[in-house]
Amino acid sequence: MKIKKLSISRRILQVLFLIVIIYGAYIFKGGVIDKPNEPPAQSEAKGLFPALKPSKGSLSSEQFKKGSILWPSGDMPVFENYPPSLVCRFNPKGGLFKACIVHLVSENLTWRTNIRYLLPHITLFILLCFLFGRMWCGWVCPIGSVGDFLTWLRRKMNIPVKRFPVLMRKGLRTSSYGIMTLTFSISAFIGIPNYARFQCYWFLPYCQICPARLICPLFGFIKPNWKDFSTAVSAGFTILAWILLGLFIAAFYWGRRVWCHLCPIGLMNSWFNRGSGVELKKDAIKCNKCGSCADSCPMGLTEMYEADKNIIYNDKHCIMCMRCVDVCPRDSCLSVNFFGKKLFESKY
Amino acid sequence: MDRDNARYMKDEYLKIIKTYLGQLQTAHTPDISPAIQRYTQNSNLKSLSFFYDTLLKRSTFLDYGIPKKPIVGYFCNLVPEEVIYAAGAVGVRLCSSDDVCARLGEEIIPGDFCSMIKSSCGALFTRRYDNLDLVVVPAACDGKLKLAEVLSPFKEVYFLDFPRDSDYLKNAEIWTQKYSQFAEFLRKRYNARVNREDLLNACKLTNKRTDIFRKIYSLRASHPGIINAFDYFAIASASFVCEANIWSAYAEKLYKEAQYLAGNKPDFKGKKILLAGSSIIFPNYKILDILNELGCDISADTTCSAYGRMYDPVEIDEDTQDGILRALSLKYIAASMCPCFLGIDKLIDRIVEIFREHSLNGIIYHNLRLCQVFEMQSFALRHILKDKGLPFLFIKTDLSKEDTGQIKTRIEAFLEMMR
Ligand code: SF4
Ligand code: SF4
Ligand code: SF4
Numbered sequence: 001m002k003i004k005k006l007s008i009s010r011r012i013l014q015v016l017f018l019i020v021i022i023y024g025a026y027i028f029k030g031g032v033i034d035k036p037n038e039p040p041a042q043s044e045a046k047g048l049f050p051a052l053k054p055s056k057g058s059l060s061s062e063q064f065k066k067g068s069i070l071w072p073s074g075d076m077p078v079f080e081n082y083p084p085s086l087v088c089r090f091n092p093k094g095g096l097f098k099a100c101i102v103h104l105v106s107e108n109l110t111w112r113t114n115i116r117y118l119l120p121h122i123t124l125f126i127l128l129c130f131l132f133g134r135m136w137c138g139w140v141c142p143i144g145s146v147g148d149f150l151t152w153l154r155r156k157m158n159i160p161v162k163r164f165p166v167l168m169r170k171g172l173r174t175s176s177y178g179i180m181t182l183t184f185s186i187s188a189f190i191g192i193p194n195y196a197r198f199q200c201y202w203f204l205p206y207c208q209i210c211p212a213r214l215i216c217p218l219f220g221f222i223k224p225n226w227k228d229f230s231t232a233v234s235a236g237f238t239i240l241a242w243i244l245l246g247l248f249i250a251a252f253y254w255g256r257r258v259w260c261h262l263c264p265i266g267l268m269n270s271w272f273n274r275g276s277g278v279e280l281k282k283d284a285i286k287c288n289k290c291g292s293c294a295d296s297c298p299m300g301l302t303e304m305y306e307a308d309k310n311i312i313y314n315d316k317h318c319i320m321c322m323r324c325v326d327v328c329p330r331d332s333c334l335s336v337n338f339f340g341k342k343l344f345e346s347k348y
Numbered sequence: 349m350d351r352d353n354a355r356y357m358k359d360e361y362l363k364i365i366k367t368y369l370g371q372l373q374t375a376h377t378p379d380i381s382p383a384i385q386r387y388t389q390n391s392n393l394k395s396l397s398f399f400y401d402t403l404l405k406r407s408t409f410l411d412y413g414i415p416k417k418p419i420v421g422y423f424c425n426l427v428p429e430e431v432i433y434a435a436g437a438v439g440v441r442l443c444s445s446d447d448v449c450a451r452l453g454e455e456i457i458p459g460d461f462c463s464m465i466k467s468s469c470g471a472l473f474t475r476r477y478d479n480l481d482l483v484v485v486p487a488a489c490d491g492k493l494k495l496a497e498v499l500s501p502f503k504e505v506y507f508l509d510f511p512r513d514s515d516y517l518k519n520a521e522i523w524t525q526k527y528s529q530f531a532e533f534l535r536k537r538y539n540a541r542v543n544r545e546d547l548l549n550a551c552k553l554t555n556k557r558t559d560i561f562r563k564i565y566s567l568r569a570s571h572p573g574i575i576n577a578f579d580y581f582a583i584a585s586a587s588f589v590c591e592a593n594i595w596s597a598y599a600e601k602l603y604k605e606a607q608y609l610a611g612n613k614p615d616f617k618g619k620k621i622l623l624a625g626s627s628i629i630f631p632n633y634k635i636l637d638i639l640n641e642l643g644c645d646i647s648a649d650t651t652c653s654a655y656g657r658m659y660d661p662v663e664i665d666e667d668t669q670d671g672i673l674r675a676l677s678l679k680y681i682a683a684s685m686c687p688c689f690l691g692i693d694k695l696i697d698r699i700v701e702i703f704r705e706h707s708l709n710g711i712i713y714h715n716l717r718l719c720q721v722f723e724m725q726s727f728a729l730r731h732i733l734k735d736k737g738l739p740f741l742f743i744k745t746d747l748s749k750e751d752t753g754q755i756k757t758r759i760e761a762f763l764e765m766m767r
Contacts, residue, residue: 291516
């Protein structure tokens, strides 16, 4: 049987990125630094990637206290950057990067940060998306990697995959818009000075329910704050987080990357997927309509199979895992291109 | 058929077989040794003898030695051989194109029916298949469907049914289900596990075979004449009755030998033809004979006895038991170019691709007479291929030798036209 080169390299890279992103802080900082997240002085907000900070007076540091839902978040990351995949602020010891894009947007909506300071971060995000598209999802995202590990486990245990119907996939994708809109509008709302009193409980609403919040600290052998029933709001968030974590595990365990239909970070990447540097091509005459590409697609995309004409494919929902290219049994039927240059093609 | 009818029919069959076998010289009909002698004369490769030996040996008796494994026969290219292997049995493809058998089959099946069905039915009545344990008949065409019923008093038959739209999106679920049922049946019958590991191992065997077949296929296409068409189809036919691993081992040897010869082979002068359409199975070499006489080589084919049977691999993504069965259904059904399925585009694409890739000279579409499905799609094929500027010839014939002269004239005219 053929060696699936792309899948193997993807696995290796996923593990490497997982290690680097999660444990990078240990390596690059030369050990553990226990530095509490003191709000940096306004003057520090300079340089190419300024450390973003709460604007004066708008935010109490209540919610970062031990025992609150957004704890632990104490350590500073190595780089103050926001790459386009789920790089979590709850990484042990601050992690290599700051946080994910949803975090960036929602926290700064609340802080009402000057766009000037945000611009470098957003430019970097768009540039990285433009270069690699959603490869960040398929190849880098630690949460995707954890999920792929669960999928691997399922296969080893010989449990057949559940293929969710198209309607459900569509529903999940639509919900991801809902989650994102809700997150951002809540964040913007509590940024209004008159409503600043809500900030203690409603700050970073998506982070409070994101499964990564519960999973990432585990890598550093830190117990995540898995329950906080101090107030009605945090109790609600706790329960929602449990539900979402359950969904997350179930989704990865029975299906493949079902979570990624729902993920707002993936959603934000997906806007830049079309037209990105990495693209898939299909040479239609070589296709024998075996359906292997559609069958193996973790996002349940079938356009590759359906296309009767030569196409350039980078659909919004395609996470660029390139599994389809890897399984296609026809020589040079599907190929991976980087700015028009063929990098890899399907091979028997 | 209910039990009384079946018993009655079996007696009838036995009577026919008795009278018929009496007319033939050997007990093991049909005798293919003259044909083998004739075609081995042309071949220059030593390793070929294994394939001809296999054909000869297994056409007299299907004997798979000790330890005795059950032998499961199947028709067509739609039955997952891997599942049979995984059940610890040996798969034998029963499709036959022997004229003698066809005449025996005609005693039971009406004369104006596809000669392949007649021949396959007749072949089953010869002594060759005495130790066959089970016959698996897929729902390919109507002929196969009814053949399952005709054979059922005589042999244990498993009918493998599935929808005949080869669209993956619509039917993959059902195919997988049908294949699982088949696996379950074999599991019970042979007390086998047929689990993930067994299936994976079986897939490895057939993928190995695919591997070597592809090598031979491309070697032939790039060096026409290095393995002539007779030998090529004999090799393919030998795979019907030979275990995949043994076949691959010998084919590997053959490939090495041919590759060695390919280095100092003079350029081929004649026309390179792509043979599409009905299968070419060993003794039915009429078309090949004619083309050989006219100095052409069949450099490539899309028939289900050679290319269609062994070119496509199993591509396993989900390596769970269900996933493997699903992958098998994709290989056998979704990718199938059999005219019994909807979806002629695949065939057109394949023909055009192969034609251009190996810069061939013409396409001959071989249609076994009375096979409606092949014939019905020939009209579309002819016009579409003509539109793309590929020379196309449609030939309708059967297993008998009567129309040889006539076909020869037509092919000659076709070759003349290509010049
Ligand atoms: S969509 Fe999936 S892979 Fe992409 S960021 Fe979200 S969790 Fe990670
Ligand atoms: S279309 Fe291909 S690259 Fe995109 S998600 Fe599906 S399998 Fe992966
Ligand atoms: S895997 Fe390749 S050959 Fe099969 S349907 Fe997809 S593109 Fe076509």
